[in-house]
Amino acid sequence: MRSVLFRETGSPPSVSSVISSPDPIPGPGEVRLRMRFAPINPADLNFIEGSYGRKPDLPATPGMEGVGIVDALGPDVSNINPGDVAIPLGPGGTWAETIVRPAADLLVLPPDIDLQQAAMLRVNPATAWGLLHSRGQPAKGSWIVQNAASSAAAHCVISLARHLGLHSLNLVRRPESADACLAAGADFVLTDDASAPATAAAIPGFSPPSLAINAVGGDSALRLLNLLAPGGTMATYGAMSRQPLKVPNGLLIFKDLHLNGFWLTRWLAQLPPTEVRSLYTNLANLVLNGTIHQPVAATYPLENLHDALVHASTSARGGKILLDLQSPG
Numbered sequence: 001m002r003s004v005l006f007r008e009t010g011s012p013p014s015v016s017s018v019i020s021s022p023d024p025i026p027g028p029g030e031v032r033l034r035m036r037f038a039p040i041n042p043a044d045l046n047f048i049e050g051s052y053g054r055k056p057d058l059p060a061t062p063g064m065e066g067v068g069i070v071d072a073l074g075p076d077v078s079n080i081n082p083g084d085v086a087i088p089l090g091p092g093g094t095w096a097e098t099i100v101r102p103a104a105d106l107l108v109l110p111p112d113i114d115l116q117q118a119a120m121l122r123v124n125p126a127t128a129w130g131l132l133h134s135r136g137q138p139a140k141g142s143w144i145v146q147n148a149a150s151s152a153a154a155h156c157v158i159s160l161a162r163h164l165g166l167h168s169l170n171l172v173r174r175p176e177s178a179d180a181c182l183a184a185g186a187d188f189v190l191t192d193d194a195s196a197p198a199t200a201a202a203i204p205g206f207s208p209p210s211l212a213i214n215a216v217g218g219d220s221a222l223r224l225l226n227l228l229a230p231g232g233t234m235a236t237y238g239a240m241s242r243q244p245l246k247v248p249n250g251l252l253i254f255k256d257l258h259l260n261g262f263w264l265t266r267w268l269a270q271l272p273p274t275e276v277r278s279l280y281t282n283l284a285n286l287v288l289n290g291t292i293h294q295p296v297a298a299t300y301p302l303e304n305l306h307d308a309l310v311h312a313s314t315s316a317r318g319g320k321i322l323l324d325l326q327s328p329g
């Protein structure tokens with residue numbers, strides 16, 4: 001079987017390569033998955049660069065998530081059968097044609113789920129859910145605001161916000177990405193520039209949000225802070241501009257704004273395992289009924305790994321880059 005390996009951290013297309021090794025054999029309580037698709041997320045690129053919150057144990061196989069088909073069971077495995085569609089609930093090492101995981105770490109999905117969407121279930125839908133729930137869900141009918149709204153994670157926020165009866169105001173840096181946000185269920189989309197706060201204030205029915213969701217930093221995050229209601233919270237979960245937050249003292253003193261961070265890994269770790277499984281079962285149903293959909297820009301076979309990593313590192317992609325892990329090598 002082939003898998004992706006990097007022996008040192010650095011630029012992902014430069015340090016990553018495809019290697020061949022024997023198929024792993026599942027031991028007691030373990031299951032082998034023949035992987036179908038795995039996305040290249042910003043976190044995967046950061047992991048290979050060595051700038052992610054969890055450092056690689058080198059040499060390492062990247063891949064925070066993915067979907068596969070069960071093809072072999074070790075001894076003492078019940079409730080999982082060959083042919084089942086399943087995702088690993090733990091992170092790490094999904095960019096491989098076959099992986100072995102403890103049966104307890106897998107979630108079996110409905111057989112008719114779209115495999116590309118299933119490959120992206122673990123990270124962004126759960127992140128969006130956590131952002132909307134981890135500090136108390138905003139009241140039904142209220143507004144939330146977010147930046148980087150063209151991202152896959154933001155599309156999950158948009159559709160879940162609508163599903164939960166919230167209104168979303170969305171800031172995009174490229175006006176041409178507004179239509180996709182509206183199609184996902186956004187109430188309003190604005191270009192992320194200095195005019196956004198004044199334009200937002202004039203939206204009929206708009207009321208300042210108690211929750212702002214920041215994946216950019218810098219000036220964009222400052223615009224979110226200016227849009228928040230007094231006492232509101234900005235949750236930061238990404239730093240796409242790589243610019244630090246700018247927080248005028250007065251916004252803390254006179255508006256009593258709160259700044260939080262959100263990391264899916266940390267949030268999931270403090271939930272009871274049964275709650276994690278029921279969260280993902282719920283999210284899988286929302287994928288199955290089309291409530292949650294993440295756009296896909298392109299799929300690449302493993303032999304075109306270099307091109308896939310370059311494509312995933314470019315801006316204005318309009319969707320995720322997926323590795324197709326069963327295309328003939």
Ligand SMILES: NC(=O)c1ccc[n+]([C@@H]2O[C@H](COP(=O)([O-])OP(=O)(O)OC[C@H]3O[C@@H](n4cnc5c(N)ncnc54)[C@H](OP(=O)(O)O)[C@@H]3O)[C@@H](O)[C@H]2O)c1
Binds near residue numbers: 127263318
């Ligand atoms: N904390 C967590 O647990 C967690 C979990 C999931 C995701 N995340 C983070 O969420 C963010 C989005 O992830 P994703 O998977 O949804 O990514 P994605 O689909 O690849 O989208 C990337 C987004 O970043 C925007 N962007 C790229 N460079 C930018 C820049 N220099 N300034 C402003 N915006 C920029 C893109 O805008 P264009 O479309 O205009 O190029 C796009 O909206 C990432 O930072 C990721 O690490 C964090």
